[in-house]
Amino acid sequence: MSEKSAQKKKYIVETARGVFIEKGYKDVTMKDIVEACGISRGGLYLYFSGTDELFMDVMKMEAEEADDVFAGKVGQDATPSDILALFLKEQKRELLHNRNNLSMAVYEYFFQNKVPKKENPLKQQFDAAVRIIEKLIEAGVEAGEFYCEDAKGAARNIMYVLEGLKIAAQTRGITEEMVDREVLYIMQGLVIDEE
Amino acid sequence: MSEKSAQKKKYIVETARGVFIEKGYKDVTMKDIVEACGISRGGLYLYFSGTDELFMDVMKMEAEEADDVFAGKVGQDATPSDILALFLKEQKRELLHNRNNLSMAVYEYFFQNKVPKKENPLKQQFDAAVRIIEKLIEAGVEAGEFYCEDAKGAARNIMYVLEGLKIAAQTRGITEEMVDREVLYIMQGLVIDEE
Amino acid sequence: MSEKSAQKKKYIVETARGVFIEKGYKDVTMKDIVEACGISRGGLYLYFSGTDELFMDVMKMEAEEADDVFAGKVGQDATPSDILALFLKEQKRELLHNRNNLSMAVYEYFFQNKVPKKENPLKQQFDAAVRIIEKLIEAGVEAGEFYCEDAKGAARNIMYVLEGLKIAAQTRGITEEMVDREVLYIMQGLVIDEE
Amino acid sequence: MSEKSAQKKKYIVETARGVFIEKGYKDVTMKDIVEACGISRGGLYLYFSGTDELFMDVMKMEAEEADDVFAGKVGQDATPSDILALFLKEQKRELLHNRNNLSMAVYEYFFQNKVPKKENPLKQQFDAAVRIIEKLIEAGVEAGEFYCEDAKGAARNIMYVLEGLKIAAQTRGITEEMVDREVLYIMQGLVIDEE
DNA sequence: CATGAATGAGAGTTCATTCAT
DNA sequence: GATGAATGAACTCTCATTCAT
Numbered sequence: 001m002s003e004k005s006a007q008k009k010k011y012i013v014e015t016a017r018g019v020f021i022e023k024g025y026k027d028v029t030m031k032d033i034v035e036a037c038g039i040s041r042g043g044l045y046l047y048f049s050g051t052d053e054l055f056m057d058v059m060k061m062e063a064e065e066a067d068d069v070f071a072g073k074v075g076q077d078a079t080p081s082d083i084l085a086l087f088l089k090e091q092k093r094e095l096l097h098n099r100n101n102l103s104m105a106v107y108e109y110f111f112q113n114k115v116p117k118k119e120n121p122l123k124q125q126f127d128a129a130v131r132i133i134e135k136l137i138e139a140g141v142e143a144g145e146f147y148c149e150d151a152k153g154a155a156r157n158i159m160y161v162l163e164g165l166k167i168a169a170q171t172r173g174i175t176e177e178m179v180d181r182e183v184l185y186i187m188q189g190l191v192i193d194e195e
Numbered sequence: 196m197s198e199k200s201a202q203k204k205k206y207i208v209e210t211a212r213g214v215f216i217e218k219g220y221k222d223v224t225m226k227d228i229v230e231a232c233g234i235s236r237g238g239l240y241l242y243f244s245g246t247d248e249l250f251m252d253v254m255k256m257e258a259e260e261a262d263d264v265f266a267g268k269v270g271q272d273a274t275p276s277d278i279l280a281l282f283l284k285e286q287k288r289e290l291l292h293n294r295n296n297l298s299m300a301v302y303e304y305f306f307q308n309k310v311p312k313k314e315n316p317l318k319q320q321f322d323a324a325v326r327i328i329e330k331l332i333e334a335g336v337e338a339g340e341f342y343c344e345d346a347k348g349a350a351r352n353i354m355y356v357l358e359g360l361k362i363a364a365q366t367r368g369i370t371e372e373m374v375d376r377e378v379l380y381i382m383q384g385l386v387i388d389e390e
Numbered sequence: 391m392s393e394k395s396a397q398k399k400k401y402i403v404e405t406a407r408g409v410f411i412e413k414g415y416k417d418v419t420m421k422d423i424v425e426a427c428g429i430s431r432g433g434l435y436l437y438f439s440g441t442d443e444l445f446m447d448v449m450k451m452e453a454e455e456a457d458d459v460f461a462g463k464v465g466q467d468a469t470p471s472d473i474l475a476l477f478l479k480e481q482k483r484e485l486l487h488n489r490n491n492l493s494m495a496v497y498e499y500f501f502q503n504k505v506p507k508k509e510n511p512l513k514q515q516f517d518a519a520v521r522i523i524e525k526l527i528e529a530g531v532e533a534g535e536f537y538c539e540d541a542k543g544a545a546r547n548i549m550y551v552l553e554g555l556k557i558a559a560q561t562r563g564i565t566e567e568m569v570d571r572e573v574l575y576i577m578q579g580l581v582i583d584e585e
Numbered sequence: 586m587s588e589k590s591a592q593k594k595k596y597i598v599e600t601a602r603g604v605f606i607e608k609g610y611k612d613v614t615m616k617d618i619v620e621a622c623g624i625s626r627g628g629l630y631l632y633f634s635g636t637d638e639l640f641m642d643v644m645k646m647e648a649e650e651a652d653d654v655f656a657g658k659v660g661q662d663a664t665p666s667d668i669l670a671l672f673l674k675e676q677k678r679e680l681l682h683n684r685n686n687l688s689m690a691v692y693e694y695f696f697q698n699k700v701p702k703k704e705n706p707l708k709q710q711f712d713a714a715v716r717i718i719e720k721l722i723e724a725g726v727e728a729g730e731f732y733c734e735d736a737k738g739a740a741r742n743i744m745y746v747l748e749g750l751k752i753a754a755q756t757r758g759i760t761e762e763m764v765d766r767e768v769l770y771i772m773q774g775l776v777i778d779e780e
Numbered sequence: 781c782a783t784g785a786a787t788g789a790g791a792g793t794t795c796a797t798t799c800a801t
Numbered sequence: 802g803a804t805g806a807a808t809g810a811a812c813t814c815t816c817a818t819t820c821a822t
Contacts, residue, residue, distance in 0.1 A: 004802095005802085024306055024307070026221045026222065026303075027221065027307075029794085029795060029796080030795075030796060030797085031794085031795060031796085039803085039804090040803060040804045040805055041796090041797085041798095041804080041805060041806090042797090042798080042799080042803065042804055042805065043802085043803050043804065043805090045796090045797075045798085046802070046803075050796080050797095104306050107302065107306070107362065107365075107366060108221075108303060108306065110365070110366035110367070111219055111299045111302070111303065111365055111366065112219065112222075114368075115367075117367060117368055120366075120367045120368075122366050122367050123367040126363070126367070150380065150383070153376070153379075153380040153383075154380075156376070156377065156380070157352070157356060157377070157380055157381075159359070160355070160356040160359030160360060160363075160377060161352060161355040161356055161359060162359070163358070163359035163362055163363065164354070164355030164356060164357070164358035164359040164362075165355060166362075167302065167358055167359075167361075167362050168321070168355075168358065170302075170305075170306055171302060171305035171306065171315075171317050172305070172310075172312060172315045172317050172318040172321075173309075173312055173315075181348070181351070182351065182352070182355060185345065185348040185349075185351070185352055186352075188345075188348075189384070199785085200784095200785080203785090224811085224812060224813085225812075225813065225814085226811080226812065226813085234786080234787090235786060235787045235788065236787080236788070236789095236813090236814085237786070237787060237788070237789095237814085237815075237816080238785075238786050238787070238788095240813095240814070240815080241784095241785065241786075244814090245813085245814090394781095395781090414696055414697070416611040416612065416693075417611065417697075419815085419816065419817080420816075420817060420818085421815085421816060421817085429782085429783090430782060430783045430784055431783080431784060431785090431817090431818085431819095432782065432783055432784065432818090432819080432820080433781085433782055433783065433784095435817095435818075435819085436781070436782075440817080440818095494696045497692065497696070497752065497755075497756060498611075498693060498696065500755070500756035500757070501609055501689045501692070501693065501755055501756065502609065502612075504758075505757075507757060507758055510756075510757045510758075512756050512757050513757040516753070516757070540770065540773070543766070543770040543773075544770075546766070546767065546770070547742070547746060547767070547770055547771075549749070550745070550746040550749030550750060550753075550767065551742060551745040551746055551749060552749070553748070553749035553752055553753065554744070554745030554746060554747070554748035554749040554752075555745060556752075557692065557748055557749075557751075557752050558711070558745075558748065560692075560695075560696055561692060561695035561696065561705075561707050562695070562700075562702060562705045562707050562708040562711070563699075563702055563705075571738070571741070572741065572742070572745060575735065575738040575739075575741070575742055576742075578735075578738075579774070589806085590805095590806080593806090614790090614791060614792085615791075615792065615793085616790080616791065616792085624807080624808090625807060625808045625809065626792090626793085626808080626809070626810095627793085627794075627795080627807070627808060627809070627810095628806075628807050628808070628809095630792095630793070630794080631805095631806065631807075634793095635792080635793095
């Protein structure tokens with residue numbers, strides 16, 4: 001029955017994801033999950049001891065899927081600047097699609113649950129992304145596509161701007177042109193000195 | 196008695212501020228406020244109909260104080276780059292002092308309460324800061340301190356990075372050197388082409 | 391100041407009357423009265439210790455005005471059947487004008503506050519009305535307008551029907567023709583045997 | 586478990602009935618019910634969302650039982666006048682047993698909750714009773730027991746008098762002889778012309 | 781006399797969590 | 802494993818009533 005159990009657990013996590021996207025983290029109750037899943041109150045407790053545990057599993061699932069997406073991109077043979085542009089385009093898409101977005105809940109969760117820095121998945125994801133962008137920029141510089149003296153700094157700058165845009169999207173709302181403007185500014189910073 | 200009332204209201208707002216800083220927005224109950232203030236349940240309702248109304252007043256107070264701080268800086272006769280450096284230093288101070296910081300609660304509040312863009316104080320503050328920084332950069336360029344072709348873009352970039360850092364501070368924790376690194380990167384972007 | 395006091399008390403009673411008409415008896419709070427009167431919380435308690443005391447004064451006022459109305463009618467020189475018809479017309483008017491009617495509150499009050507029979511004003515009013523109608527019928531019989539062997543019984547029957555109609559008006563709503571039908575039935579009972 | 590649920594629900598409704606009889610409608614709180622039933626606060630909310638919903642169920646139960654009583658009477662082979670007398674006797678019994686009587690609460694409920702005429706159960710019950718009495722009178726006339734030119738009018742008159750007596754019972758108290766007197770008057774109206 | 785701020789009791793309602801079946 | 806009834810704690814909000822000014 002371990003097979004069946006695993007399936008049910010996955011079903012709960014997937015359904016819960018939708019609930020967290022809709023209501024954030026703190027406002028979600030076990031009752032919400034129970035109702036969304038159509039299972040019994042007691043049944044849910046067999047798998048998760050509370051919304052925090054459940055949410056951690058949701059984030060785990062989210063992270064795995066994110067990796068898949070990255071993996072998909074890597075396969076192509078494209079220039080570094082193409083890949084960076086693709087990455088930014090993907091980010092833009094996410095920024096503009098609040099409705100399918102877990103970030104509000106994630107922020108709420110990490111506001112509340114202070115996690116030791118080393119294990120903090122948010123930090124790990126951020127650092128991983130910085131490293132990838134850094135590599136892309138370095139490759140771009142080598143390929144003569146970019147000019148940049150501090151690839152690591154530029155990568156971090158990009159990621160902080162994206163994070164700033166994310167929070168802006170969640171708290172004030174952003175438009176497509178607001179994102180485009182920032183992306184353009186970033187790209188110009190990488191090519192500006194070429195002229 | 197209006198005098199006394201106003202004083203009490205102010206006392207409540209100030210006390211509540213501490214509670215919001217400690218617990219964020221959503222977790223704060225009227226009971227928390229009542230206990231922190233040492234007043235009666237009903238007494239609080241004489242002044243505020245709920246945590247939302249109270250929180251809005253806390254934010255209002257916060258905004259006024261922020262204005263005062265800005266006002267303090269303006270008085271000095273310093274070069275644009277000095278003022279910008281001062282501004283960034285102030286931002287750094289805030290970033291590193293989570294404990295005295297309302298931003299977590301503010302974000303939670305605006306996650307929940309979607310405010311029409313035009314009236315959104317978060318947006319207004321952001322835009323105002325961008326405009327000030329833009330002016331500083333332009334002044335710096337004229338004074339020969341900075342080199343920058345897109346003052347507005349640079350100003351926005353600075354603000355988004357600061358916002359990214361803010362969220363990083365709240366969700367993962369940041370160190371002084373992490374802030375310094377980003378500030379340095381930004382300042383280099385403004386002077387780098389001088390050489 | 392006794393003069394001023396009396397005036398203020400009267401003002402409160404009159405204003406409260408409107409509140410009781412609108413909300414019944416049990417739902418009215420001291421706060422409602424205070425707000426309707428535009429006076430201070432404490433001020434109201436100087437005159438009335440609670441809604442029950444206040445409501446009793448409202449009923450007292452109502453009774454006095456009712457007497458005045460009766461007094462007005464008595465002055466005319468009209469046949470007994472005219473006076474009875476007039477009385478029934480007045481009752482009909484009241485039945486159809488819920489909005490200006492205290493009866494709902496009165497019933498609620500006497501549901502709750504069991505008053506010794508002898509002192510019960512509701513009983514006193516009912517009995518008084520029965521006596522008047524009885525006299526009218528007797529006079530009508532003597533004048534050859536009515537035929538009736540049991541004037542007292544007929545009078546009571548009329549009053550109980552009116553009370554039944556009153557409760558119907560408050561709980562289900564009645565139409566003009568429903569009242570007319572019952573009045574007609576009553577009047578036919580008094581003249582039917584003439585033929 | 587649906588079986589057990591239904592039983593518990595029934596138990597609550599029956600227990601609540603007693604509370605409503607004792608305290609009327611408006612004064613009954615969910616807490617009162619909880620204490621009377623000996624169940625938990627939250628437990629009650631599993632079955633009823635508030636006193637209004639609960640009271641509607643109490644009334645429904647009451648109506649079903651009333652139907653049963655009627656059904657019991659129909660079985661006998663008795664003359665129309667016997668049945669009418671039996672009906673009036675039953676009414677008299679109810680009028681004199683305030684303590685076991687829900688009418689006070691029912692009136693309070695319908696004072697507050699204005700129900701569309703067509704669906705108003707009070708009206709439906711009243712009209713149904715009128716129709717039954719009308720049929721009885723007509724049957725009595727055919728059987729030569731009664732004399733009555735307007736059976737419908739007489740039936741309505743009876744019901745309004747009974748309603749008047751009911752309200753008198755609740756607000757002033759009535760004695761057995763007061764009821765007898767009215768019943769006698771009514772019966773005389775039906776046979777008086779025989780002589 | 782009059783005011784209105786302040787208190788505290790109490791009602792309504794919702795959920796996390798448990799446990800017998 | 803799974804169910805869902807049951808519990809009780811916690812929170813929101815409203816008022817009657819008092820009392821210093």
